[in-house]
Amino acid sequence: MILLPIIEIKDLSYTYPGLSKPSLSNITLSIERGSFVTLTGPSGCGKTTLCRCINGLVPHFYGGEATGEVKVSNLSVQDQPISELAQHVGFVFQNPENQLFSLSVEREIAFGLENLALPREEMKERLEWALDVIGIEDLRQRSPYELSGGQQQRVAIASVIAMKPKILIFDEPTSSLDPLAATKLFKTISRLNKTLGLTIILVEHRLDLLSTLTNQVIVMDDGEVKMNGKPIEVFGSPLAKLIGIGIPKIVRLYQEIANTGSVTKRPPLSVEDFTSYLRSRL
Amino acid sequence: MSVFDGLRFKRTSSPVHQIDPRVKFVTSCIIFILAIMFTELLPLIVLLSVQIPIVYIARVSKEWFASLKSSLLLAIIIFVTNAVVGYMSSDFKLTSSTLTYSVSMTLRFITLVASFSIFFLTTSPDDLGLALEQSHFPYEFSFAFTTAVRFVPVLANEAQMIIDAQRSRGLELDKGSFMKRIRNYLPILIPLIVNAIRRSLELAEAMESRAFGAKKTRTSLFSLQIKIRDLLVLIISLFILAASIYVRFNIEIPMIKIPTF
Amino acid sequence: MINVENVSYTYPSGINALKEVSVEIEDGAFVAIMGENGAGKTTLVKHFNGLLKPNEGNVTIDGINTRELSIAELSKKVGLVFQNADHQLFCETVEEEISFGLKNFGFSDKTVKKRVEWALEILDLAQYRKTSPLMLSGGERKRVALASIMAWKPKIVVLDEPTLGQDQNQKERLLQFIKQLNTQGNTVVLVTHDIEFVAECNPRVILMAKGEIVADGPAKKNLTNRRFVKKASLILPQITQIFNELADLGLPKDVIGTYEAKQLINNLIKGEQ
Numbered sequence: 184m185i186l187l188p189i190i191e192i193k194d195l196s197y198t199y200p201g202l203s204k205p206s207l208s209n210i211t212l213s214i215e216r217g218s219f220v221t222l223t224g225p226s227g228c229g230k231t232t233l234c235r236c237i238n239g240l241v242p243h244f245y246g247g248e249a250t251g252e253v254k255v256s257n258l259s260v261q262d263q264p265i266s267e268l269a270q271h272v273g274f275v276f277q278n279p280e281n282q283l284f285s286l287s288v289e290r291e292i293a294f295g296l297e298n299l300a301l302p303r304e305e306m307k308e309r310l311e312w313a314l315d316v317i318g319i320e321d322l323r324q325r326s327p328y329e330l331s332g333g334q335q336q337r338v339a340i341a342s343v344i345a346m347k348p349k350i351l352i353f354d355e356p357t358s359s360l361d362p363l364a365a366t367k368l369f370k371t372i373s374r375l376n377k378t379l380g381l382t383i384i385l386v387e388h389r390l391d392l393l394s395t396l397t398n399q400v401i402v403m404d405d406g407e408v409k410m411n412g413k414p415i416e417v418f419g420s421p422l423a424k425l426i427g428i429g430i431p432k433i434v435r436l437y438q439e440i441a442n443t444g445s446v447t448k449r450p451p452l453s454v455e456d457f458t459s460y461l462r463s464r465l
Numbered sequence: 466m467s468v469f470d471g472l473r474f475k476r477t478s479s480p481v482h483q484i485d486p487r488v489k490f491v492t493s494c495i496i497f498i499l500a501i502m503f504t505e506l507l508p509l510i511v512l513l514s515v516q517i518p519i520v521y522i523a524r525v526s527k528e529w530f531a532s533l534k535s536s537l538l539l540a541i542i543i544f545v546t547n548a549v550v551g552y553m554s555s556d557f558k559l560t561s562s563t564l565t566y567s568v569s570m571t572l573r574f575i576t577l578v579a580s581f582s583i584f585f586l587t588t589s590p591d592d593l594g595l596a597l598e599q600s601h602f603p604y605e606f607s608f609a610f611t612t613a614v615r616f617v618p619v620l621a622n623e624a625q626m627i628i629d630a631q632r633s634r635g636l637e638l639d640k641g642s643f644m645k646r647i648r649n650y651l652p653i654l655i656p657l658i659v660n661a662i663r664r665s666l667e668l669a670e671a672m673e674s675r676a677f678g679a680k681k682t683r684t685s686l687f688s689l690q691i692k693i694r695d696l697l698v699l700i701i702s703l704f705i706l707a708a709s710i711y712v713r714f715n716i717e718i719p720m721i722k723i724p725t726f
Numbered sequence: 727m728i729n730v731e732n733v734s735y736t737y738p739s740g741i742n743a744l745k746e747v748s749v750e751i752e753d754g755a756f757v758a759i760m761g762e763n764g765a766g767k768t769t770l771v772k773h774f775n776g777l778l779k780p781n782e783g784n785v786t787i788d789g790i791n792t793r794e795l796s797i798a799e800l801s802k803k804v805g806l807v808f809q810n811a812d813h814q815l816f817c818e819t820v821e822e823e824i825s826f827g828l829k830n831f832g833f834s835d836k837t838v839k840k841r842v843e844w845a846l847e848i849l850d851l852a853q854y855r856k857t858s859p860l861m862l863s864g865g866e867r868k869r870v871a872l873a874s875i876m877a878w879k880p881k882i883v884v885l886d887e888p889t890l891g892q893d894q895n896q897k898e899r900l901l902q903f904i905k906q907l908n909t910q911g912n913t914v915v916l917v918t919h920d921i922e923f924v925a926e927c928n929p930r931v932i933l934m935a936k937g938e939i940v941a942d943g944p945a946k947k948n949l950t951n952r953r954f955v956k957k958a959s960l961i962l963p964q965i966t967q968i969f970n971e972l973a974d975l976g977l978p979k980d981v982i983g984t985y986e987a988k989q990l991i992n993n994l995i996k997g998e999q
Contacts, residue, residue, distance in 0.1 A: 440992055
């Protein structure tokens with residue numbers, strides 16, 4: 184049996200109301216269940232807009248006309264309200280402060296579940312599960328204001344996964360975090376992908392911390408999908424350099440020295456890969 | 466400590482903290498009603514003093530006295546206004562009854578501030594929100610309330626950052642004519658408002674993305690339960706109210722008068 | 727010249743943000759102050775333009791104690807570009823926004839006009855001169871904020887987390903801009919936790935953790951020292967991680983930048999051939 188891709192987009196175009204230029208032009212792509220997709224591209228290329236098209240914020244919240252087809256878990260985004268899609272697609276936003284509205288972590292995680300009118304017993308179960316999976320049991324009574332940026336993002340993730348979506352979208356979740364906190368967050372996300380089998384779509388500029396965790400890289404520019412493939416193929420390609428994405432330094436260093444005649448066209452993505460490559464050349 | 470600290474919830478554990486917020490609210494209202502029922506000094510003094518042991522049981526004495534201190538200005542205004550009006554209407558003589566009346570009006574005001582201060586100091590905004598919800602106010606009300614409380618420190622912080630940023634561009638907030646000073650607040654207000662709007666938009670997105678409005682009636686993870694001690698407090702308060710009404714209409718209250726000089 | 731002598735500062739909320747910090751920054755220096763969020767970096771630079779005055783110790787700018795000058799007077803010399811541009815933008819056009827600081831500092835109308843043109847040029851904003859800053863993208867708004875500070879040509883320029891949220895092209899342009907600023911004689915202070923960006927600039931690096939200075943010296947020394955980096959809650963630059971693994975091949979361990987790395991490796995390969 185062939186499993187259908189969990190997200191299928193056909194010929195999607197969209198212009199925000201009031202703008203003259205379309206934010207998305209003829210996007211066609213599909214994402215398999217269980218993928219860890221990194222979505223990247225220069226500022227303004229349409230990454231966030233594309234994510235909004237997947238959880239229904241476009242067109243239901245932002246208005247305007249979206250042409251083409253977007254299917255999530257076989258549901259048509261056009262025809263489903265956001266509240267229905269929210270049970271299939273979880274969205275973690277860029278600014279941790281502005282997606283937490285409760286006065287305690289417990290209530291925050293319960294928020295989405297209360298919206299779905301789940302019985303109390305089930306809410307309690309999911310609350311404990313979410314706290315455990317993200318590892319924030321010690322924060323349960325705290326108020327969001329007291330938490331660090333990294334902690335706030337974890338609370339946001341816990342609040343979203345409590346609703347048990349199959350797909351998680353992260354829109355530049357580490358942009359305000361320092362490198363250690365960012366690495367920790369990516370590890371958490373990777374764990375959700377590997378152990379829970381969740382499909383991840385991560386919008387990021389900082390690709391160096393991600394290159395070994397992700398299995399699909401989509402590069403956008405000017406509202407179009409320019410590249411879509413394995414990290415090794417995308418990072419190594421000259422087009423990526425042209426568009427101007429944050430190619431990991433390991434790859435760039437490799438590209439600088441590979442000019443002097445090298446057999447392998449597959450750039451190393453990790454420190455270990457690079458050092459083995461170099462040793463093999465000597 | 467500012468007046469706001471007297472209204473901010475203090476996270477301690479005390480018997481008063483544990484009483485259901487709805488009961489506490491009723492009790493505060495009863496104190497308010499009693500303060501209005503009596504103009505005589507004696508009952509008002511009793512009403513104010515009776516709160517003091519409650520404040521100590523609640524372990525909020527420092528904050529409570531601070532809130533009284535900050536209401537001092539308004540209290541003085543009330544006293545002076547009443548005294549002046551009384552002075553002028555008794556042929557420009559400062560009579561004992563004028564003074565007594567002014568003192569009791571001031572006491573009434575302070576008693577009011579005192580009782581609601583205890584209420585806010587011992588009730589968490591979370592529980593207040595729940596109380597609103599369970600009192601059958603629409604969910605939007607309690608959500609708006611708790612969200613507002615949640616963002617007060619964030620907005621205060623942001624206001625400070627905006628002031629810092631603009632001062633770093635040479636904006637001087639404490640110089641110039643009155644009109645100039647008001648205009649100088651525009652570079653603070655505009656970013657504050659714009660950011661508040663932007664924040665509301667992001668909040669709305671986040672809410673929608675967590676299925677806000679999915680079902681007509683929500684369920685609730687937590688709920689307030691009335692316990693025996695809450696009922697006891699309620700009964701005692703209502704009894705005191707009934708007794709006071711009786712006293713008001715049937716018993717002569719000994720008058721305390723403030724002598725004039 | 728910035729002189730920080732034994733400065734301690736505690737916020738009114740009770741947080742002790744700086745603990746007896748001392749540092750000296752000469753004119754024309756290029757310094758990066760690094761550490762995790764909450765280490766005290768921003769608190770320290772806020773002392774440079776007088777937004778904060780130390781509880782203990784002294785801060786002097788060009789010999790004058792910051793307690794003796796107003797924030798406006800100090801800001802004329804020390805331009806502080808904040809992390810969040812949206813905390814500053816309030817004017818109807820980009821032009822007005824850039825002229826705000828100039829007008830506050832009392833420049834003549836003629837000079838204001840000239841400087842606005844200049845600032846629009848150097849930050850590539852000329853096409854947006856009549857646009858409302860609120861209509862621009864995040865990256866463009868950051869450039870407007872930067873332009874509005876550069877307009878009065880402060881001798882010392884402090885940039886607080888300038889790479890946050892920027893894409894690769896924007897970061898490269900920023901790098902060029904900063905290098906040029908420094909070459910032209912300005913003192914440049916970068917407050918950041920973006921190690922890879924600093925690795926390419928190779929400035930003097932001051933590492934901070936929990937309100938104290940952990941290390942102060944050249945980037946190549948401090949960013950490659952595992953102990954310092956760990957204390958400051960940062961990670962080693964990727965290139966340094968590679969070179970640490972290749973020490974047995976005779977390669978130095980204190981490499982941080984792509985250019986130097988490329989040279990060393992190419993030489994090694996040529997040497998072996």
